[in-house]
Amino acid sequence: MTNKRADPMIQLKNIYVRSRQEVPIINNFSLSVASGELVVLSGPSGSGKSTIIRLINGLAYMDEALVIEGTAEMNGQSIEAMASWERSERVGSVFQDPRSQFFTSVVGDELAFYCENFGMRPETIKKRVHQAAIEQKLMTLLDHRIMTLSSGEKQKVAIAAVRVARQTIYVLDEPSSNLNLAATLQLADLLGKWKAAGHTIVLAEHRLHYLSDLLDRMIYVRAGQAMRSFSKEELVMLPAEQLAESGLRQTRFIWRASNNRRTMPQNIHQVSINQLSINGWSVGETLLHDLTFSIRSGEVVMLTGSNGIGKTSLARVLCGLSGKSEGTIMIDGRPVPRRKRSQQIRYVMQEADYQLFGQSVWDELFIGIKEDDVQVPRAQQLLRELDLWALRDRHPSTLSGGEKQRVTLAAALMSAAPIIILDEPTSGLDWHSLEKAAECLKREAGKGRIFLVITHDYELISQAGTRLIHLRDRVISDDFLLDENSSARVLALLTQDEP
Structure with missing residues (x-):
């Protein structure tokens, strides 16, 4: 390993990055990655990990909003000086938001796009494309339009599109954020094959459990600096408490069933709804079929299932955004027509950018809400609890993915909606942020609110869930209360093979 590092594939030295408004992003960051290494960047949300990824693939140098100082080299060549086609020929990138890297509208065309741009023969x-589609289990989706896919399926398309290129360096930004646990384990297997083939891999990632056996080093990034480097052996030996104190996710699955089980709401008089019921509900011709379940006031129900099974489609139907469904939705025993659901159900989408409209984080919390003596202290409390207070004057578009997620959660909790649906609310969150979000959910459930949380996140389920509903083969396969003995059952469901 020492000999490899003497001649690094990637060399970042004394890098400083700031915005044109003098906001510091990266502060004297240095990193050397040897050929064939797998290095993970982890640390708090907003610490600069995505910017480091964008330095390696060269995109940061194309961003006129950034000022960059320092040296960044790839195999001894200046990354800034390289032509964009040279960088793309050597570096494959998977972005945190896969939508931002698609160039075509159909899955098969997207997988072929890179190859066609570099003039490969049709048979090649x-x-x-066939090999990449098999690896990512996309064969049945090759003729599908990309924008009709679930977020997890889009993520798999983005990973497959990198696979067809077969570059020597891969950089991935939160590649597991939209994947269920079964697909995440498939990703780990693919990364292992890339590493065995000698590829150099750098990932920005909060979820460490699937990488702990693969990585060579984990770089702990905080406030734009490389605070410490951990070898694989050092990382897996870190106590759970030390990982948590640093804001890092766990390297193994730990069930934390402390105070998150269902109790009777403490302030039930504050809400007007006691039960949401779905009776005989079907979504689409090939998605969910004949679902029947109820959620009571005070519950935090976790909704799990394979990527693309229809969880997000169900959420859109419940809040009235989609009408492609059959069945009855009732609130406190009374059917509620589609046009009235949005008044009582708040839906937080997985893609935070779709729901950010304010000129600042503070403004975002008061869209449709009057700033008065009751709401202002509530907003201050939420921003402090979710570590957003220092960002209150920032424009939402300047935030990291994890910070945007916390803003949309804070805005939902500020609303008066008694029912809140959250779609993958912790996909880009570090441990501290996840823990604080879980505490907010439990507190608001204690006031009588109803939460339906679409998630693949074992740690969130452990921290905040009171009940789990699992979807498989278009129907509800499991529905049970969560307690201190639920760990094995939850893991078994989350690791089921893709349909």
């Missing part, structure tokens, strides 16, 4: 393109 077909072979590579």
